[in-house]
Amino acid sequence: MIKSYQRPSKLFNKGPSLLSKLLLLIFISIVLMGADYRFHYLKNIRQITNVFTKPFHTLLNTPSDIYNFTTEYFSNQSRLIHENEILKLNIDSLKADLQRLDFIDQENNQLKNLLEVKNAHKFKTEAVSIIYSRFDPFNQKIIINGGQNKDFQAGQPVINALGLVGQISSVFPETSEVTLIVDKKMSVPIQIQRNGLRAITNGNGQNETISLSYLPNSVDVIIGDVLKTSGIDTIYPEGIAVAEVLEINNNPTLPFAKIICKPISAIRNHTHVLVVTPINKIANNVAPIKNDQKK
Amino acid sequence: MIKKSKLFIISLIIAAMINLIHINIFNTDLTPDFILLTLIFWFFKNPNAVSISTFWLIGLITDIFMGDLLGQNALTYASCYFIAQYFISKIMLNNKHQKLLYIFLIFLSAQIIILIINLTHDLHYPGLSYFLQSITAVFIWHAFSKFKFFKLDR
Numbered sequence: 001m002i003k004s005y006q007r008p009s010k011l012f013n014k015g016p017s018l019l020s021k022l023l024l025l026i027f028i029s030i031v032l033m034g035a036d037y038r039f040h041y042l043k044n045i046r047q048i049t050n051v052f053t054k055p056f057h058t059l060l061n062t063p064s065d066i067y068n069f070t071t072e073y074f075s076n077q078s079r080l081i082h083e084n085e086i087l088k089l090n091i092d093s094l095k096a097d098l099q100r101l102d103f104i105d106q107e108n109n110q111l112k113n114l115l116e117v118k119n120a121h122k123f124k125t126e127a128v129s130i131i132y133s134r135f136d137p138f139n140q141k142i143i144i145n146g147g148q149n150k151d152f153q154a155g156q157p158v159i160n161a162l163g164l165v166g167q168i169s170s171v172f173p174e175t176s177e178v179t180l181i182v183d184k185k186m187s188v189p190i191q192i193q194r195n196g197l198r199a200i201t202n203g204n205g206q207n208e209t210i211s212l213s214y215l216p217n218s219v220d221v222i223i224g225d226v227l228k229t230s231g232i233d234t235i236y237p238e239g240i241a242v243a244e245v246l247e248i249n250n251n252p253t254l255p256f257a258k259i260i261c262k263p264i265s266a267i268r269n270h271t272h273v274l275v276v277t278p279i280n281k282i283a284n285n286v287a288p289i290k291n292d293q294k295k
Numbered sequence: 296m297i298k299k300s301k302l303f304i305i306s307l308i309i310a311a312m313i314n315l316i317h318i319n320i321f322n323t324d325l326t327p328d329f330i331l332l333t334l335i336f337w338f339f340k341n342p343n344a345v346s347i348s349t350f351w352l353i354g355l356i357t358d359i360f361m362g363d364l365l366g367q368n369a370l371t372y373a374s375c376y377f378i379a380q381y382f383i384s385k386i387m388l389n390n391k392h393q394k395l396l397y398i399f400l401i402f403l404s405a406q407i408i409i410l411i412i413n414l415t416h417d418l419h420y421p422g423l424s425y426f427l428q429s430i431t432a433v434f435i436w437h438a439f440s441k442f443k444f445f446k447l448d449r
Contacts, residue, residue: 018347018380025351025373032355032366037416042358042365049360060315132315136363137421138413184419205419 043170050172057131057143123237125159125274126150131175140183140205141169144273147176155235157276163241163265164188164229165273176275180267181242182208190242191230195220198230201242201261208267210243212259217250219257227261237276241265303344306333307353314361327432330357331375331405335398336436336445338379339386350376364412371408378404391440398436402429 016024036042128146146152148171158165158178166180179186184205190212191198197220201210215221225245231238243261250257310329334353338345354369362368379386382397389397406429414420439445 018377021347022373022377025347026370029351029366029370029373032369033364033412036365042362045359045365053360056312057315060312137425138419139363205421207422 046170047172050175054131054174061131123276123278125276127272127274129272130270138205140180140186140203142166142178142180144168144176144178144275145174146275147172147174149174150275151277152176152275157236157240158273159240159276160265160267160270160273163243163263164236165265165267165270167235168275178273181263182210182267187213188236188242189230189233190227192221193226193228194222197221198232199227201227204260208263209246210261210263212245212261213256215257215259216255217252217257219259221245221248221257221259223248226264303337306337309333311357311360325427325431327402327428327435328405331372331402332432332435334372335375335379335401336439338376339383342380342383345376347373347376347380364416367409367412370412371405374408375401375405395433395437399429399433402432 126146128144128150131143131145133142144158152168152171154168154171156168158168164181166178166183166186168176169179170177181188181201181203182205183203186203188201188210189198190201199212199215202213203210212221212227223245227242227244229236229238229240229242241264243263245259246262247260248257249259307330310333313329314326330353334345334350338350350372351369354372355366357368357372358365378401382401386394386397403426406426410420410425
């Protein structure tokens, strides 16, 4: 009896051989990959396919959503009352801080006006939930709930309560893709809080760390230094915490110091993020996608 | 035959949905590619029912919906079919544990192909932990092979 796994006899097999089929398919795949790498047409296809995949994501998130909802619903009432009291106290102290901050902000603007220094751009934030993170060890990306329907544009920074999370890289009808600061392709202009030194961070892609690029071995950086966005690029608002210096390797044989930092915003631990929008919608520094469409 | 093709499509849809659920442990994505796992299972269940072009086409559909570069999963799946075809007689005739070794090799080669594709367009090396996916794939295969339906006839 001929078993199903045995190969068919070569005598009657008149089609092309498996190897030639494989080579043809590899060739087509390489052409597709090359064309996609050059022209990015998969992004346009995604605009359509994302509409179909979103209900699946919502469906898959339902069990965890129900779990979160029920655990919250049935949580101890006294604990909630206690938590509420603490939060109220926190709000009071934050309000007091905010008043002081408003005053300082106003004073700062007045001083800047006196000195004829350009005022920093104003930004507003919008809270969105994280739908899922991409299944891909080569890219550090998350998908957030909100896209063209909320007027998001590629290039907008994404933050959370602790600090910078990343930047919107693609916008779809109802979702957006956020590239995290730890992604290999991601760079952020920063300033060291202690001494005001300006530098650029680059994502390492692995181990959830970022590194500081192009700083000489003699640079004044110590472990524990806090890096904040410098605001020079006008994309990221000024003064958002980015990372903390974790490790410094000064190798005299290399031209630059190797400085490894840990992102302050625990990027994997949150379910909500804030998308930062410039108030006066400076169209020049964001939105390559919409500009392309207009052209 | 129609019933089987329906089962084939349903199993792939379920695999695609499982692919969207993530189990992040120790900063490593341990979730293997369930679509590839399902395809390879169907291939060993009935080698004449799926061809190399089926593998390639499903890879392309995966790319359109979930991939990063159009054609990378298509290439990987087609190559996996070729490797699986090469191993088929060995897999069918060997005992359970040797079978698992070949499954591991197929998954490892799939991961190496994806790694090479990604390294060629200037992305980083995700570290050795990336290859843990192949080991979890073997464990999942082993766990499922205890059920009667998933047993491959010898």
